[in-house]
Amino acid sequence: MSLFSKIRCALTLGQGVLVSLPEPKGDEPPFALFDQWFAAAKKCGIVLPESMLVSTATQEGIPSARVVLLKEVDEQGFVFYTNYGSRKAAELDANPHANLTFHWNILQRQVRIEGRVERVSYEQSNAYFQSRGRGSRIGAWASHQSHPINSRSELEKQVQHFQEHFKDKEIPCPEFWGGYRVVPRVIEFWQGKADRLHDRYVYSREDEHALWNVTRLSP
Ligand SMILES: Cc1cc2nc3c(=O)[nH]c(=O)nc-3n(C[C@H](O)[C@H](O)[C@H](O)COP(=O)(O)O)c2cc1C
Numbered sequence: 001m002s003l004f005s006k007i008r009c010a011l012t013l014g015q016g017v018l019v020s021l022p023e024p025k026g027d028e029p030p031f032a033l034f035d036q037w038f039a040a041a042k043k044c045g046i047v048l049p050e051s052m053l054v055s056t057a058t059q060e061g062i063p064s065a066r067v068v069l070l071k072e073v074d075e076q077g078f079v080f081y082t083n084y085g086s087r088k089a090a091e092l093d094a095n096p097h098a099n100l101t102f103h104w105n106i107l108q109r110q111v112r113i114e115g116r117v118e119r120v121s122y123e124q125s126n127a128y129f130q131s132r133g134r135g136s137r138i139g140a141w142a143s144h145q146s147h148p149i150n151s152r153s154e155l156e157k158q159v160q161h162f163q164e165h166f167k168d169k170e171i172p173c174p175e176f177w178g179g180y181r182v183v184p185r186v187i188e189f190w191q192g193k194a195d196r197l198h199d200r201y202v203y204s205r206e207d208e209h210a211l212w213n214v215t216r217l218s219p
């Protein structure tokens with residue numbers, strides 16, 4: 001084992017390369033395992049463990065991907081917040097399917113999630129929006145995300161405009177900003193192991209009312 005691997009094992013208390021994934025049982029849902037891995041990622045010092053790659057595609061199947069932050073997760077799905085006028089939103093409106101990919105480097109873990117996508121309610125978006133700092137709330141109003149802008153000063157003018165507009169007032173969540181929930185149909189857990197002989201388990205279900213199946217995949 002290389003020095004780097006030894007340091008990594010020490011830092012992560014042997015999670016990752018040293019510990020095999022427990023054999024999953026029959027039709028057990030994958031959420032408990034996701035929670036366990038996410039908690040481990042938060043504990044081991046990874047910067048922004050909640051960052052994930054969101055891949056979308058146009059109706060013609062042309063893909064695009066970008067990093068966003070996971071803000072809520074439960075058995076209903078995985079929620080991130082964004083601008084409903086952005087490129088990703090246009091792609092999701094036309095083709096409501098996405099893939100989420102987490103890579104927790106030091107733990108040698110990857111999780112890939114596939115599923116249909118729906119918008120969360122305005123109430124849910126507003127509840128999250130109100131938890132953000134005032135600057136980020138103004139920023140959301142000021143930015144036409146993914147649209148061309150002539151200069152930074154144009155953006156700053158927009159910021160100033162909304163600072164004045166909302167001076168001493170509550171800042172509501174804009175109708176053009178909110179959450180998307182990815183309702184998982186497939187979740188793959190990948191645990192890096194020595195000699196590239198990794199553990200891979202893929203959980204899948206026909207739809208969100210069906211039971212989960214789990215299968216081991218070759219590395
Ligand atoms: C670490 C990190 C976290 C980010 N989190 C978000 C996020 O939660 N929501 C968001 O809209 N953009 C987020 N961004 C910006 C996106 O990567 C992207 O630039 C933006 O959403 C526009 O993407 P689009 O043009 O494909 O729609 C984040 C970027 C980074 C690097």
Ligand SMILES: Cc1ncc(COP(=O)(O)O)c(C=O)c1O
Nearest residue numbers: 068069071081082083132136145
């Ligand atoms: C443009 C944009 N929107 C939303 C977010 C979500 O994060 P937060 O709500 O913590 O600002 C980010 C995070 O980087 C971001 O860059």
